[in-house]
Amino acid sequence: MQRKGAEILIQVLKEEGVHTIFGYPGGVLLDIYDEIHKGHIRHILVRHEQGAVHAADGFARASGQVGVVLVTSGPGASNTVTGIANAYMDSIPIVVLTGQVPTHLIGTDAFQEVDIVGITRPCTKHNFLVKRVEELAKTLHEAFHIARSGRPGPVLVDLPKDVMAAQTEYTPRPPVREEETPPRPASKKAFYVMDLIAESSRPLILSGGGVILGRASEELRKLAWRTKIPVSSTLMGLGAFPGTDPLWLGMPGMHGTYYANMAISHCDLMIAIGMRFDDRVTGKIDHFAPHAKIVHVDVDPSSINKNVMVHVPIVSDCKSALQSFNALLEQQNFTVEDDQRKEWFDQIEAWKRENPLSYCPSDTEIKPQFVIETLYKLTKGKAIITTEVGQNQMWAAQFYKFEEPNTFLSSGGLGTMGYGFPAAIGAQIAFPDKLVVDIAGDGSIQMNIQEMATAVQYDIPVKIVLINNGYLGMVRQWQQLFYEKRYSQTDMTFQPDFLKLAEAYGWTGLRATRPDEVEEVLKRGLSAKGPVIMDFRVSREECVYPMVRPGGPISEMTLGREMAN
Amino acid sequence: MEKKAHTLALTVSNKPDVLARVAGVLGGRGYNIETLCVDATIDPAYSKIILTTIQDKTTMTKIEKQLIKLIDVHKVTDLTKVESVSREMMLVRMKLTDKNKADIALIIDTFNGRVVTMNGDHCVLEITGEKEVIERALASLKPLGIDDMARTGIVALERQA
Numbered sequence: 001m002q003r004k005g006a007e008i009l010i011q012v013l014k015e016e017g018v019h020t021i022f023g024y025p026g027g028v029l030l031d032i033y034d035e036i037h038k039g040h041i042r043h044i045l046v047r048h049e050q051g052a053v054h055a056a057d058g059f060a061r062a063s064g065q066v067g068v069v070l071v072t073s074g075p076g077a078s079n080t081v082t083g084i085a086n087a088y089m090d091s092i093p094i095v096v097l098t099g100q101v102p103t104h105l106i107g108t109d110a111f112q113e114v115d116i117v118g119i120t121r122p123c124t125k126h127n128f129l130v131k132r133v134e135e136l137a138k139t140l141h142e143a144f145h146i147a148r149s150g151r152p153g154p155v156l157v158d159l160p161k162d163v164m165a166a167q168t169e170y171t172p173r174p175p176v177r178e179e180e181t182p183p184r185p186a187s188k189k190a191f192y193v194m195d196l197i198a199e200s201s202r203p204l205i206l207s208g209g210g211v212i213l214g215r216a217s218e219e220l221r222k223l224a225w226r227t228k229i230p231v232s233s234t235l236m237g238l239g240a241f242p243g244t245d246p247l248w249l250g251m252p253g254m255h256g257t258y259y260a261n262m263a264i265s266h267c268d269l270m271i272a273i274g275m276r277f278d279d280r281v282t283g284k285i286d287h288f289a290p291h292a293k294i295v296h297v298d299v300d301p302s303s304i305n306k307n308v309m310v311h312v313p314i315v316s317d318c319k320s321a322l323q324s325f326n327a328l329l330e331q332q333n334f335t336v337e338d339d340q341r342k343e344w345f346d347q348i349e350a351w352k353r354e355n356p357l358s359y360c361p362s363d364t365e366i367k368p369q370f371v372i373e374t375l376y377k378l379t380k381g382k383a384i385i386t387t388e389v390g391q392n393q394m395w396a397a398q399f400y401k402f403e404e405p406n407t408f409l410s411s412g413g414l415g416t417m418g419y420g421f422p423a424a425i426g427a428q429i430a431f432p433d434k435l436v437v438d439i440a441g442d443g444s445i446q447m448n449i450q451e452m453a454t455a456v457q458y459d460i461p462v463k464i465v466l467i468n469n470g471y472l473g474m475v476r477q478w479q480q481l482f483y484e485k486r487y488s489q490t491d492m493t494f495q496p497d498f499l500k501l502a503e504a505y506g507w508t509g510l511r512a513t514r515p516d517e518v519e520e521v522l523k524r525g526l527s528a529k530g531p532v533i534m535d536f537r538v539s540r541e542e543c544v545y546p547m548v549r550p551g552g553p554i555s556e557m558t559l560g561r562e563m564a565n
Numbered sequence: 566m567e568k569k570a571h572t573l574a575l576t577v578s579n580k581p582d583v584l585a586r587v588a589g590v591l592g593g594r595g596y597n598i599e600t601l602c603v604d605a606t607i608d609p610a611y612s613k614i615i616l617t618t619i620q621d622k623t624t625m626t627k628i629e630k631q632l633i634k635l636i637d638v639h640k641v642t643d644l645t646k647v648e649s650v651s652r653e654m655m656l657v658r659m660k661l662t663d664k665n666k667a668d669i670a671l672i673i674d675t676f677n678g679r680v681v682t683m684n685g686d687h688c689v690l691e692i693t694g695e696k697e698v699i700e701r702a703l704a705s706l707k708p709l710g711i712d713d714m715a716r717t718g719i720v721a722l723e724r725q726a
């Protein structure tokens with residue numbers, strides 16, 4: 001049957017299991033939007049294209065499904081670049097559909113023309129320009145496949161207007177089923193890993209975002225519990241292992257826990273799974289895990305031996321690798337005697353006692369950490385948390401204990417301010433009945449604040465916990481620590497009255513200025529219907545501690561107590 | 566670590582934009598492509614890109630891993646690591662004078678070159694050989710007055726499949 005390109009596009013989206021897309025119309029998209037008007041697919045009209053990409057990204061992180069974006073040519077397309085780069089750095093599967101001027105006008109500097117394939121070449125996993133309607137369906141299916149297979153990532157498909165209007169023969173195919181990779185037999189290397197675990201007296205598991213993307217949290221937990229190996233997870237990996245488990249060490253790296261960093265610095269075996277040794281994790285690379293044999297499991301061969309040279313490289317998706325480890329443990333009837341790990345556990349306990357995650361409580365000022373702690377207490381770690389970028393993000397990672405994977409959505413690699421709020425919208429659309437909270441800073445929230453209208457339009461009841469210190473706090477912190485408190489351009493005292501803003505958009509707005517108001521505001525805000533912004537006026541010059549000096553070894557941490565303001 | 570020239574052979578999809586993606590992997594990380602040769606393979610759906618870049622071993626491994634990640638790159642071989650033969654061709658336009666004719670003839674003879682075309686007082690020479698041979702021929706021709714020249718860059722092939 002002859003069908004129009006735009007019709008095929010919507011059909012393929014449905015075949016790929018897409019129910020909701022995030023988009024913004026424009027001139028070259030009129031054929032597609034006319035098709036959307038028929039109501040076969042849900043469309044969320046954002047207020048800025050960057051918001052669409054972050055929302056699709058948040059949807060993907062929370063649900064594990066591919067997020068889909070539809071934007072127009074020219075500025076619509078170029079506005080997606082930050083969102084795409086963000087998804088690329090964190091390996092998030094999204095498909096970005098951009099309109100393009102008609103094929104005969106490409107390259108003529110036509111109105112709203114931009115070479116988006118060229119612009120996004122280095123920040124997409126792959127991208128396509130569809131020049132003939134006959135190639136459309138195949139290209140779109142391939143885009144989805146590329147986005148979710150292997151190490152996932154964003155894929156962009158550029159759709160010229162005439163291709164969307166052209167007709168071709170099309171036979172719909174049944175919805176695409178994701179095939180699980182069958183477990184593979186254990187490799188020689190897996191046996192070797194078993195030997196290493198058996199021999200080790202100070203083992204450590206360091207897990208990353210790959211465990212969450214690869215749906216391998218259950219296997220990770222099995223491995224850790226059976227072998228009694230303590231676990232630390234990178235920012236991207238939070239939630240894969242329960243934050244309340246006795247084996248949990250917290251996040252490593254620049255703002256990681258003292259004991260995670262000390263454990264890394266003293267372990268004799270590191271099993272690194274689905275993480276890529278980012279500089280924020282390793283600190284000075286020569287001093288990273290100096291005593292450890294390192295096993296590195298990653299689905300992307302280019303991540304192995306990129307930053308840290310490892311002893312046992314295993315190119316595999318996390319789930320298969322962990323399954324084969326667990327199968328071998330079962331087969332070998334592996335057990336750990338309590339005293340085998342005693343010395344190591346005692347040491348870790350000592351580090352925990354010595355320098356727990358802490359802050360100086362206050363009766364007069366709201367401490368940002370206290371807000372997060374109270375949020376955790378009230379939600380029992382069950383909420384989906386998104387963050388913006390900066391201090392708010394680090395405090396969230398430190399003081400909220402994540403219990404489940406896909407519940408902490410944060411811009412890890414790119415560090416994109418303005419990510420958290422639209423991402424929360426996306427997550428809430430994936431899980432309409434869950435509590436979704438964006439932990440925000442007053443700087444970041446203003447970067448995509450326009451999406452407040454989107455939340456109201458679609459009854460998306462996200463809650464924003466605004467850690468409002470009137471500063472670009474993380475940059476200010478560095479200015480305090482390394483530039484003798486010259487706060488160049490980081491004072492953001494001039495800001496909207498967020499309560500009035502809430503009112504203007506039809507949100508609920510609440511504010512706390514004293515510590516004794518925090519719990520009440522959170523209780524009211526979290527239980528209110530519809531979207532809520534909670535403005536916490538926090539202690540302005542609070543710093544994130546502990547902290548590893550940039551470029552320094554992670555074993556040398558500034559703990560904060562000695563630096564209390 | 567010691568840097569040396571590596572010759573990479575890439576089997577890629579014969580499509581627009583593929584060369585830009587490959588060049589982007591190197592260029593985006595600040596690595597220079599010294600030579601570059603591209604044409605279709607026996608199967609016209611694929612092209613072979615032969616490029617050389619001067620790198621240490623570790624960097625080279627990283628580049629190879631990044632290149633093979635590209636969807637349109639199907640195979641990457643470092644021909645420097647396997648037994649291979651390599652050739653480069655150079656075209657040189659010379660102005661002929663009574664003084665340099667004999668020398669040019671001798672150089673053509675020495676380097677197994679040939680005259681591709683002769684037009685009045687100009688001729689175009691073709692010399693093929695390994696990179697070092699081309700460099701030596703070029704050095705010999707230089708004092709005789711080169712008008713212009715073009716080099717193909719290196720092509721190379723494994724000795725055995």
